[in-house]
Amino acid sequence: xxxxxxxxxVLVKLEWAILAYFLLVNGWYFILLASAGLxxxxxxxxxRGQARWKMLGSRVVPGISMLAPAYNEAATIxxxxxxxxxxxxxxxxxxxxxxxxxxETMAVLIDQFDLAPIHPIFPRRVSSAAVVALYRSRTHxxxxxxxxxxxxxxxxxxxxLNLATGDLVxxxxxxxxxEPDALIRMVRPFIDDDRVIAAGGTIRIANAxxxxxxxxxxxxxxxxxxxxxxxxxxxxxxxFGRLGWNRLGGNLIxxxxxxxxxxxxxxxxxxxLHETVGEDMELVLRLRRTGYERGGAHRVDFIPDPVAWTEAxxxxxxxxxxxxxxxxGLSDVLWRHRGLLFNPKYGRMGTIVYPYxxxxxxxxxxxxxxxxxxVILGLLLGAINWPFAILFFLTAYGLGALLTLxxxxxxxxxxxxxxxxxxxxxxxxxxxLENLGYRQLTVVWRLKGMWNYVRGSRQWGKMDRTGFTTVRxxxxxxxxxAGKKARA
Amino acid sequence: xxxxxxxxxxxxxxxxxxAAAALFVIFGHAARAAWRERRSRPVLERGRIALAxxxxxxxxxxxxxxxxxxLPRRLQVRLFVELMPSMAGTQRQRMAALAHEIGLAxxxxxxxxxxxxxxxxxxxxxxxxxxxxxxVVPDLLFDRHPAVRAExxxxxxxxxxxxxxxxxxxxxxxxxxxxxxxxxDSLLRIGIPCIPALAAYLETHSGAQAEPALEVAAGLAxxxxxxxxxxxxxxxxxxVRARAAALAGAIGGDALVRxxxxxxxxxxxxxxxxxxxSLGRLGHWPAATELARMLRDPAWIVRSQSALAMRRLGSPxxxxxxxxxxxxxxxxxxxxxxxxxxPETTAERDQWR
Numbered sequence: 001x002x003x004x005x006x007x008x009x010v011l012v013k014l015e016w017a018i019l020a021y022f023l024l025v026n027g028w029y030f031i032l033l034a035s036a037g038l039x040x041x042x043x044x045x046x047x048r049g050q051a052r053w054k055m056l057g058s059r060v061v062p063g064i065s066m067l068a069p070a071y072n073e074a075a076t077i078x079x080x081x082x083x084x085x086x087x088x089x090x091x092x093x094x095x096x097x098x099x100x101x102x103x104e105t106m107a108v109l110i111d112q113f114d115l116a117p118i119h120p121i122f123p124r125r126v127s128s129a130a131v132v133a134l135y136r137s138r139t140h141x142x143x144x145x146x147x148x149x150x151x152x153x154x155x156x157x158x159x160x161l162n163l164a165t166g167d168l169v170x171x172x173x174x175x176x177x178x179e180p181d182a183l184i185r186m187v188r189p190f191i192d193d194d195r196v197i198a199a200g201g202t203i204r205i206a207n208a209x210x211x212x213x214x215x216x217x218x219x220x221x222x223x224x225x226x227x228x229x230x231x232x233x234x235x236x237x238x239x240f241g242r243l244g245w246n247r248l249g250g251n252l253i254x255x256x257x258x259x260x261x262x263x264x265x266x267x268x269x270x271x272x273l274h275e276t277v278g279e280d281m282e283l284v285l286r287l288r289r290t291g292y293e294r295g296g297a298h299r300v301d302f303i304p305d306p307v308a309w310t311e312a313x314x315x316x317x318x319x320x321x322x323x324x325x326x327x328x329g330l331s332d333v334l335w336r337h338r339g340l341l342f343n344p345k346y347g348r349m350g351t352i353v354y355p356y357x358x359x360x361x362x363x364x365x366x367x368x369x370x371x372x373x374x375v376i377l378g379l380l381l382g383a384i385n386w387p388f389a390i391l392f393f394l395t396a397y398g399l400g401a402l403l404t405l406x407x408x409x410x411x412x413x414x415x416x417x418x419x420x421x422x423x424x425x426x427x428x429x430x431x432x433l434e435n436l437g438y439r440q441l442t443v444v445w446r447l448k449g450m451w452n453y454v455r456g457s458r459q460w461g462k463m464d465r466t467g468f469t470t471v472r473x474x475x476x477x478x479x480x481x482a483g484k485k486a487r488a
Numbered sequence: 489x490x491x492x493x494x495x496x497x498x499x500x501x502x503x504x505x506x507a508a509a510a511l512f513v514i515f516g517h518a519a520r521a522a523w524r525e526r527r528s529r530p531v532l533e534r535g536r537i538a539l540a541x542x543x544x545x546x547x548x549x550x551x552x553x554x555x556x557x558x559l560p561r562r563l564q565v566r567l568f569v570e571l572m573p574s575m576a577g578t579q580r581q582r583m584a585a586l587a588h589e590i591g592l593a594x595x596x597x598x599x600x601x602x603x604x605x606x607x608x609x610x611x612x613x614x615x616x617x618x619x620x621x622x623x624v625v626p627d628l629l630f631d632r633h634p635a636v637r638a639e640x641x642x643x644x645x646x647x648x649x650x651x652x653x654x655x656x657x658x659x660x661x662x663x664x665x666x667x668x669x670x671x672x673d674s675l676l677r678i679g680i681p682c683i684p685a686l687a688a689y690l691e692t693h694s695g696a697q698a699e700p701a702l703e704v705a706a707g708l709a710x711x712x713x714x715x716x717x718x719x720x721x722x723x724x725x726x727x728v729r730a731r732a733a734a735l736a737g738a739i740g741g742d743a744l745v746r747x748x749x750x751x752x753x754x755x756x757x758x759x760x761x762x763x764x765x766s767l768g769r770l771g772h773w774p775a776a777t778e779l780a781r782m783l784r785d786p787a788w789i790v791r792s793q794s795a796l797a798m799r800r801l802g803s804p805x806x807x808x809x810x811x812x813x814x815x816x817x818x819x820x821x822x823x824x825x826x827x828x829x830x831p832e833t834t835a836e837r838d839q840w841r
Contacts, residue, residue: 045606046635049569049613054642059707060672118829121822123788141833165838191669192638391496398503405510412514416521424518428511 008383011374015384018371019392025360026399032244033406039246040239040410043304052184056090062190063091064183065164065263069156070096070174074104078112080174083214085140089183093142095160100129100150109145114138126271128159153256154272154279161263161271169266171280173257175311177206177214182306186260195297197287198261200254201306202238204417205231207314216309219417221426226319228430229438230312235427236407242302249348250288250300252357256280258308261287265297276336278329285337292346305415320445327365327449328457334362365446372440397435404431528563535559535567542586543571543579557590564592565614572617584619593620600624605633612639616646629655629666637666645674648681657685660701661693668700675704683710690716695725702731709738721747726756733759737766745772752778757787764790768797773804780808783820791819795827796838 055061066084070077077096084094098106109115115135122134129151137143148159157171168190172178182201189196207227210218222228245251254261259280269286272279284300291298313319334357341358343350375393378384408427411417418424538552556564568587575583587593592614599611600621612628615621621643628640641659644652656675663671675682682704690701690713698720705713713735720732721744733751736744751763752775764782767775779801782794795812798805812824830838 045609049565049610049617051573051613051616051642053573054673058669058673059676060669060703062669116829116831119822119826121826136831136834138831138833141831141837192634192667194664194668388493388496391493391500395496395499395503398500398507402503402506402510405507405514409510409513412517416518421515421518424514428514 004381008378008381011378011381011383014370014374015378018367018374021367022371022396025364028356028360029399029403032248033240033403034244035247036240036244036410039243040304040414043243044414047185047305052181055184055187056088058090061089061091062168062187063093063166064089064168064170064187064260065093065095065160065166066170066172067157067160067164068094068096068172068174069099069153069160070101070105071099071150071156072101072103072105073174074101074108076175077105078108079214080177081109081113081143083177085143086180086214087178087183088180089187091166092183093144093164093166094140095144095146095164097146097148097156097160099148099152099156106145106147110135113140113143113145115143115145122163125162125267126158127274128155128162131159134163152274154274154276157279158271158274161266164263167263168260169263170258170260171256172308173310176203176257177211177216177309178258179307179309180215182258182308183260185306186303189301189303190260190262193299195299196262196301197265197291197297197299198254198259198284199301199303200242200251200259201302201308202304203234203255203257204307204309205234205312206309207231207312209309219419219423221418221423221430223426224314225430225433225438226316227312227314228426229434230319232404232408232427232430232434234312235411236404238302239304239407239410240403243304245353246302249353250298251302252285252288252300252349252353253281254284254300254302255308257310258306259284262297265290276329276332277325278333281329282333282336285333285340288349289337289340289346292349298349316441320441320448323442323445324449324452327362327446328453330357330362331450331453334358362450365443365450368443369447372443400435400439401432404434531559532563532567535563536571539567539571539583539586543575543583546578546582548582548586553586553589556586561592561595564590568592569614569617572619580619587618588620593618597621597624600628605631605636608633608636609639612636612643616643619646622647622649626652626655629659634665634667638670641666641670641674645677648678650681650685653678653682653685657682657689657701660689661697663700672700672704676707679708680710683708683712687712687716690720694720694723695728698723699725699728699731702728702735706731706735706738709735711739711741714739714741714744718743718747721751726754726759729754729756729759730762733762733766737762737769740770745770745775748772749775749778752782757785757790760785760787761789761793764794764797768793768800768805771801773801776801776804776808779805780812783812783815783823784817791823792827792838795823799827799830 068080068084073080081094081096096109098109115137118134118136120131120134122131129149131146131148133147135145135147144163146159146163148156161169168187170183186199186201189199205222205227206216208220208222209216210220221231242251242253256279265287266283269283269290273282276282288298288300290296313322340346340350340354342355375384375389379386379389405428408431418427535556538555541552542548559567568583572580572583584593596611596614596618597620599607599614601624602608602611608628608631612621612625615625616639625640625643628636629644631637631640641656644656656671659666659671675686686701686705690698690705693701702720705716717732717735717739720728721736723729723732729751733748736748745767748763748766751759754760754763760782764779767779776798779794779798783791785791785794795809798809809824809828812820815821815824
């Protein structure tokens with residue numbers, strides 16, 4: 001057997017392995033899709049005609065503490081906090097954590113919310129960097145502001161967790177825009193079922209949508225490719241990825257941009273872990289794992305209609321950093337909790353969900369890259385039949401596009417968020433183009449993320465934002481002066 | 489290779505059909521929704537005016553009723569669900585009578601007998617919005633689907649008839665059957681009519697079964713709960729004692745104040761904190777010295793609630809808080825400092841409820 005023949009034999013066998021993987025992954029996707037469809041129908045039937053406004057007048061709803069970490073957010077913090085304080089929920093506390101900002105974030109907060117410094121003592125139940133000062137608002141009794149040394153997002157959330165008093169804790173990113181009734185929708189699984197320990201809502205992309213006073217007033221689909229691809233990517237991830245898991249063993253991920261957790265369990269678990277960049281997923285896994293081990297509650301629900309909007313990276317450089325970080329986080333969390341793999345002690349989380357994340361999420365870029373390179377080599381060496389390769393490529397592309405189109409069907413049938421014909425056309429265009437170039441780029445970034453994880457990188461990566469389509473107010477000079485005086 | 493290639497051709501065909509169907513649904517659904525909305529807008533507007541006229545005007549115009557009756561059922565539902573929550577008193581009664589007259593309430597009652605859980609759920613929801621359903625909904629408190637049971641409990645919150653109150657209170661023994669929140673919320677909405685039955689329930693129940701009832705009782709704050717509060721302040725379960733202390737703080741009275749004073753030395757920190765908060769809520773200034781001593785308690789929650797309670801006591805509490813600033817116990821001095829720093833509204837909010 002010549003070297004050429006050996007190489008050709010290996011390539012053909014490899015292609016069969018890749019084909020088997022392809023069938024496995026897409027089979028799973030279709031199971032998830034079917035599950036998501038059923039779950040969406042159940043959700044629609046349960047929520048149709050529900051008088052949610054009644055909760056606003058209730059005296060026994062669980063208290064919610066919103067934890068909003070902020071780092072160098074002077075330009076937007078006032079508007080963001082006002083939007084949080086105006087959320088429709090009767091028992092709400094807002095805990096803003098200034099994570100050692102170098103700009104005027106703290107001064108703006110002091111000025112706009114009439115903050116009074118109070119003696120900075122609190123029960124230190126979970127570890128965080130030193131708290132410099134503690135403030136309560138004279139105008140908003142439910143606003144708490146923590147000024148602390150910089151320690152990163154997980155550290156800021158832990159500091160907020162120490163001060164929070166609500167039964168439930170809602171972790172958000174400072175630049176997340178939450179829809180006014182999102183909390184009323186999100187709290188429902190907790191009041192319906194004691195076994196629920198955490199719940200997540202849908203994150204949508206706000207690029208190109210119009211924002212006023214911290215609220216989305218007009219939803220639009222971006223005309224630029226990069227945010228456009230992310231819009232359909234997010235819809236697919238949330239509307240059939242996460243929703244589908246509700247029936248198949250529960251979610252492992254609740255987005256760090258918008259998630260609701262039981263505070264007592266978070267504290268018992270020790271809060272967020274500092275040493276990982278996938279702190280949101282790590283927490284969910286730890287909470288569920290602890291629940292299984294102690295025979296306690298371990299259910300994590302995803303609810304499709306509470307919506308939070310976020311700004312997606314609009315440059316390749318920033319998006320690459322984000323995907324690199326996500327992949328490093330995923331690798332780290334799955335490695336830390338490797339004891340779950342096929343462990344029947346953890347029910348379906350150990351036997352179905354964890355293996356899925358390992359095979360379909362973590363190793364997917366590796367297999368895709370090997371398959372891609374293998375096909376090219378196979379074609380060059382003549383080991384692979386051209387018509388077969390072309391048909392296989394078209395099938396793979398078609399399946400990917402079909403899955404995304406089905407997510408758009410779920411969106412259209414249930415939420416109908418994009419109103420114009422042009423927006424729908426753009427959604428379809430991005431869904432059809434996403435697999436031609438963008439997906440391959442994400443494979444490269446994710447591979448890089450895995451490589452960086454192996455090399456030991458724990459960097460968060462700088463995330464530049466261009467800002468929403470809104471009028472941004474810069475803090476007035478006298479405001480910052482007043483803030484500085486108050487701090488002094 | 490012909491076999492696999494044929495298979496791929498077939499897969500591509502299926503994908504193509506699926507994609508075409510998806511596109512048809514996306515654009516077809518959007519077009520249909522827009523067309524329906526355009527078509528129903530003027531009808532809805534006329535219906536809205538007619539319905540508002542019936543609500544406001546005691547003399548009913550038959551043409552308005554005819555117009556409402558002629559509307560498709562989904563539009564009738566939409567109109568009533570939209571307008572009923574903002575109606576009260578006689579206006580609401582008139583609109584409920586109208587819902588009966590045009591057959592909406594009857595249709596909703598019919599849905600309550602359906603074998604499909606989601607139709608029963610829709611039926612109860614509609615009856616909660618438009619009124620009626622006395623003959624059918626109470627039985628749904630024991631429906632086999634949890635969402636229907638919970639919705640029936642919400643309906644019951646608007647229908648405080650003695651037998652319905654009895655049924656709701658009976659459910660307090662197994663609150664998970666309808667969801668504890670729905671049950672507590674409905675009883676609080678019923679308010680005064682549920683007090684005698686709730687007091688009787690608290691006389692005979694203890695432990696976990698008494699806890700949700702105690703929370704409702706604290707919200708209603710009626711002296712008829714005093715005997716139960718005194719008894720449950722001695723319950724073996726700390727969480728029940730804490731709830732009973734909160735109830736005692738909502739009612740007041742010599743017997744309960746004495747009981748609260750004994751709870752200040754309870755072994756459980758949540759009970760001590762609740763007792764301190766209740767004494768503050770009652771403004772029981774003779775307890776100020778005892779509360780000042782509790783600023784040295786090992787538990788944060790007790791120190792914090794004691795300091796807030798002292799602040800609520802007015803001058804005696806303020807005086808002792810200021811003295812505590814020089815307390816040799818650093819924890820006592822710290823918490824006194826923090827509570828004295830707090831803006832007025834904030835201190836009010838942080839009080840144990």
